[in-house]
Amino acid sequence: MQMRWLTQGLSSDLIVFFGGWAVGDGVLAAMPVTHDVLFVDDYRTVNLNLPDLSHYRETTLIAWSFGVAAYGHWWAEKGQDAHKFTRQIALCGSLDPVSLRKGIPPRIFKATRDGLSVESYQAFLSNSFGARQARTSIDLETRRAELDAVAARGAAPDPGFDRIWIASNDKIFPRANLERAWDGxxxxxxxxxxxxxxxFDRWDGLWR
Known part of the structure; x- marks a missing residue:
């Protein structure tokens, strides 16, 4: 688990963003620079401590893709005693990330893991963004180890999200599986x- 500030000292409102697998913070390129943003990724482990956030007026937790389950595991180990967020938002992910009915089907996950290459990674990026992406480097060994860790941790405890977003054109997590995962x-x-x-043209469009 790694964390880094994308924006710091700009705002009295903070977003802690649990990102996805192997894509970095470029997924947020379209978002406006209106909040401080602390970005978290690399889920080979999920045991880092957050810095002191008590001086912020509002703190919003946003978990996306594999970050949803990673946050659930982190919350169970650290978060319940570490910080109380103003709100918690999940996007395009499941607490049961490798699941036939509630996550990425195991057969597809295994094929991704076993067949991981520079070429398959480019196809993954295209499927994730819905368009062809510029050629991007990947540390295959590290990202394969991250997939192994995600699968080994299994389903995560539910931290109680205030809103769950499902993308209708998601080619990574099947829409029907996410609807089942978040039923009720x-x-x-x-x-x-x-x-x-x-x-989204505003951060608060994710929760207002």
């Missing part, structure tokens, strides 16, 4: 690919 919880839908952020 506050779902919202966006006509977007797995990386949905170009559909």
């Amino acid at each position: 919880q506050p779902q919202a839908f966006v006509a977007a690919p797995h990386v949905p952020f170009a559909s």
